[in-house]
Amino acid sequence: MWVVFWALLLFFIIITSFFATLTTSASPALHADELHALGEIATTLGIKRLNLSDGDPCFLETLKLGGVVSNVVNMPFNNIVCDCSFNNNMTCHITEIFLKSTSLPGKLPPELAKLRYLQKIDLCRNYLSGSIPMEWASMPHLTFISLCANNLSGPLPPGLQNFKNLTFLGVEANQFSGHIPDEFGNLTSLTGLELASNQFTGSLPSSLARLVNLEIFRISDNNFSGIIPEYIGNWSRLQRLDLQASGLKGPIPDAVARLENLTNLIISDMTGINSFPNISSQVIQNLILRNVNMSGPIPSYIWSKPVLRSLDLSFNKLTGVLGINLVPKLTYLTGNMLSGEIKSGVYLNSKSNIDLSYNNFSWPSSCQERSNINTYRSSYLNNT
Template identity: 45%
Template sequence: MNGYIGCNCSIADDKFCHITSFDLKGYDLSGRLPPDLANLTYVERIDFTRNYLHGTIPVEWASMKKLNFISLTANRLSGNIPGYLGNFAGLTYLSLESNQFSGVVPPELGKLASLETLILSSNNLVGTLPEALEQIKNLTDFRVSDNNLNGTVPEFIGRWTQLGKLRITDTPGPEFPLPIVPYKMEFLVLRNINLSGTIPEDAWSVENTLDLTFNRLVGELPLNNIRRQFTFLSGNMLTGTVPEPFIQSNQYL
């Protein structure tokens, strides 16, 4: 178990200590998420990772003006991801990974203008990614792998100029070329999503991990120096020889 409840005794002009965070990871908590947390107006962070919480996210939390971090990873939350999450105006971090959410990714999430991290992996989401997500200009980490999504990777992802990590996998749909990759991403995983054509030059700027396995990519690997730690390209239709930089860096293909 790993957890604490944070307090601050100088956050307001009174003589009271105010709760500012709940970090209760792996405590086997059950039941529903408590709406009454909204009464704690100074809370900035809620992290209930690895518990047994069910139901959905209380709409009352939207009134918490200082709330900027929500992690509900690895619980039993279900139903549609509520559109009223778009009213949680101060959020910079939202992780709903490894739950039982279904339905589509709500376009209302595009209203979260301050959001930097959005993790929706390992649920039962369907449909395509809504165009409204383009409005999240400061997004640095976006993960939506291990769902039941379909369609193609939206072109607007190439306009998320701050994006450092992107993970979309196992999405059936028509063949489409690899979209523009934001410059110098750290982590790019687009596995088994029916990518076709050649790998564009900007994709090789990914710095740490590039995973494009099980697509329909063609062409040859570049001869330029490869500095990233991991490259995964198996399950494609690439041709030619393996350039020396790949061999010297012990990368997996």
């Protein structure tokens, strides 16, 4: 009897160990609900054939696409990132979806809200139309949304205020319109806000003053109204400010000019900037103040900015002579009223590309044509 008992006990231990081994060696898998949602998302995006039977997307780290998006399976712009730490490392949830430059012809999928753990969406450079779905406002984990260069339109939904953790929103190069919602001021985690090349109107809401973590603010090529807000000067972390043809007017507030972390200040096609601002940043790399109605001399401090590599002051009313210690690699001064003699030295021996055309410079008689210097009609003595 004891022999039978010990035999049964040994058999039980072996069977238990066998199934325990199977359980611990099994691979984690994407949650079934999210696998189903991927099919719905693909349909809305305009993907005609999505192969979900040939491997788990979390381990393929990509979507196997067909139809309108052929030959992109192995491109870095088509990938999925998952977190497989759920349910004792047995269940995966999608956290990031990148489908860039894949010629998607559909619409933005409201079904993305079914991916409960989704943090990043990048659908840049496609042919997507429609507006941002209100359903996205129920996705509290989102930190990154990039929808640039599509055919999206309509106003920005106020529901975007629910994205308390959003650090980047990029919708440039679309057809969005209307005012910027006041609720955007609640997105205090934003470090990047890119709204350029749309059809936005109205003034920038005062609530944006609360976006003190912004490092990038791009609103060029729009139809905004009003003046450059003073509160931008309180964004101490700001590194890039793009206001080209934004619709705003000057002047540039002194607090904005004093921002010390600015690496790119890009302003063009604006009125109300009558004199040269006092740019404090010593890390400025690209300074564009083109066609902004500035007059007076170019301040001497500009030529001593240590890392300035691109300077564009074209199409203003700048006067005076050039006292130069350093020529940025790309220097555009065309269309001003600058004068004085260009001496052989800094300019003529420079390896920089320099545009001095349409000014009133005089040149030494020994000057020869240089391929890196555009002097067309730059001299009142020789108009050739």
